[in-house]
Amino acid sequence: MGGGAGDLPAAASAVDPAAAGPAAASAPGAGSWLPQSLRWRRTSTAEADTAERGMLGLLRSRVAARSVPVGPGPQDYLRTLEVEPPGGDAAPAPGKAAAAATDASAAAAAASGDGARLPVVLLPGYGAGAAFWWRNIDGLAAAPGLRLFAVDWLGTGRSGRPPFSARGHAEAEAFFVDSLAAWRAAEGLEGRKMVLVGHSLGGYLAAAYALRHPDHVQHLVLVCPAGVPEKPEGWESRFSSPAVPALRRALFRAAAGAWEAGVTPGAVIRALGPWGPGLVGKYVGGRFSYHGQPLTAEEVPVFSDYFYHISASAGSGEFALRHLLSPGAWARSPLRRRLLGLPPAGEGGPGPAPAAADAAAPAAAAAAAATDAAAPAAAAAAAGPGAAAAPPAAFPPVSFIYGEHDWMDPRNAVALAAELDKARPRAVPSDHDVQIIPDSGHYVMVEQPAAFNETLLRLLAPWLPRG
Structure with a gap:
């Protein structure tokens, strides 16, 4: 985390669907002193805020949007969307939001019955934002016993954009x-366990969080996660071998070079x-029409506007990509090894191949109680160099x-789940479970929202009220 230019936005605002309909997303040039036609980059904080309000205007639920400080710098904050509980206290009017909740802890304390509800945190993937969960929020909000958040990772979405170093x-x-x-501490969730639902690269990062802080997590749900398998040996040769056509080799070298250059x-x-806006609009119009429920004529311009503004904002967290994944989107520290408690590749040998891992995984998983790379210094010293970074026995489902x-x-997840079953018992029936939703692609929660919600709630059933 670090400082950056700009001021922290107002601590909280409440979005009422009746007041923030889709038309709000097309407000021209809000907050900019330059006319649209004279600006090279057609975005601003005010326009991004308007675009977010447009997305939330697609919902029936009332959503409190706030920026939660997570560090000392003016750009150290996480944009947070919290769904108002059905039948709960009305959200404050937008003009009174700052007075109603001047910091995250006050906002948390103001909500009634929060201590009895299970915090569920929806985390977006790479290049996405918290409002990408818009098709899921109404359905999940209707489920009893949930305190529902959608949160932008630092340096992405509508969160602060500190320099990435x-x-x-x-x-x-x-x-x-x-x-x-x-963020968890600022929201008053200390002493509470939360469900992390992470999509794509957000799933990889949610798993990294659970490995670091297993005592914070009730259940980890990885949605189309990046970074599960290990990169196959010789993968690059498929594109760089002399037998590959010269043009294909050149394209691979160019793409890999651009990736590594950030x-x-x-x-x-x-x-x-x-x-930029036109390119994003064409992408959205095509990308979300292949599977499941295509975007409606109402949703396309609103979603395109939001997608553009979060993409065109100052670069920050996006630059983590080359450090987390290598060209081809292979994780530099694959989740399979970490969830099984195997040492990183290259430390103490390459480790067992997937076919031979069954026998080695149980011993490796039980060998250490250290929690990933953040294990206590004493445990690391006792284990010695190259020791397995095994999840603790109490790693969440x-x-x-x-x-x-x-x-x-x-x-890859099916194979990992089978290895996990042999490494440790299931904590609950949905532990190590892999669900595949028909007629959907990578954005399963957008393409099949009802099926996704039903699946998620079924996985979380052990923690929800019955009846």
Whole structure:
């Protein structure tokens, strides 16, 4: 975390669907002194706020939106959407929001019955934002016993954009994990366990959080997660071998070079200037029409506007990508090894191959009580160099949800779940469970929202009120 230009937004605001309909997202040039036609990058904080309000205007639920400080810098805050409980106290009017909740702890204390409700935190994937869960919020909000949040990771979405200075995957993970831990404390959730529901790269980071803070997590739900398998040996040769056509080799080298140099989709959108919104609009119109329930004519412009503004905002957390994943989206520290308690590849040998891991996994999982890379110094010293970074015995239940046509191959999770079953007993019936939702792809929660919600609630049934 670190400082950056700009001031922290107002601590909280409440969005009433009746007052923040989809039309709000098209308000031109709000908060900018330059006309749209003279600006290269067509975004501003005020316009991003309007775009977010447009997304929340698609909901029936009332949502309190606030920026929760997680560090000393003016850009150290996490944008937080909390759903008002059905039948609960009315959210404050937008003009009175700051007076009603001047900090996160006051906002948390103001909610009635929060201590009895299970905190469920929806975490978006790479390049996405908290409002990507808009099709799920109404259905999940109707389930009894949940306190529902959607939170932008630091440096992404509508969260603060501090300078990103991390080097290596451990520092990159800490950028996100430490800020989420600070958010939990600021929200008054200390002493409470929360459910983390992370999509794509957000699933990888949610797992990293659970490995670091297993006592904070009731249940870990990984939705189409990145970073589960290990990179196959010789994967690059598929593109770099002399037998591969020269053009294909050149394209691979260019793509891999851009990846390692930190070129990101957000950087491309910012560089395109006035052509950025059109590119995002075309992407949204096509990308979300392949599977399940296509976006409606009402949703497309609102979602496109929101997607553009979070993509065109100052670069920050997006630059973690090359530190967390290598070209081809292979994790530099794969979850399979970490959840099984195996040492990182290259430490104490390459480790057992997947076919031979069954016998080694139980012993490795039970060998250490250290919690990932953040294990106490004494445990690390006793274990010695190259020791297994095994999850503790009390590691929370973990479940997986995939789309049938997901480009993140669900077979990797199925194989991992079988290894986990042999390594340790299931804490609850849905532990180590893998669910695949038909007629959906990588954005399963958008493409099949009803099926996704039903699946998620079934996985969380052990923690929810019965009847």
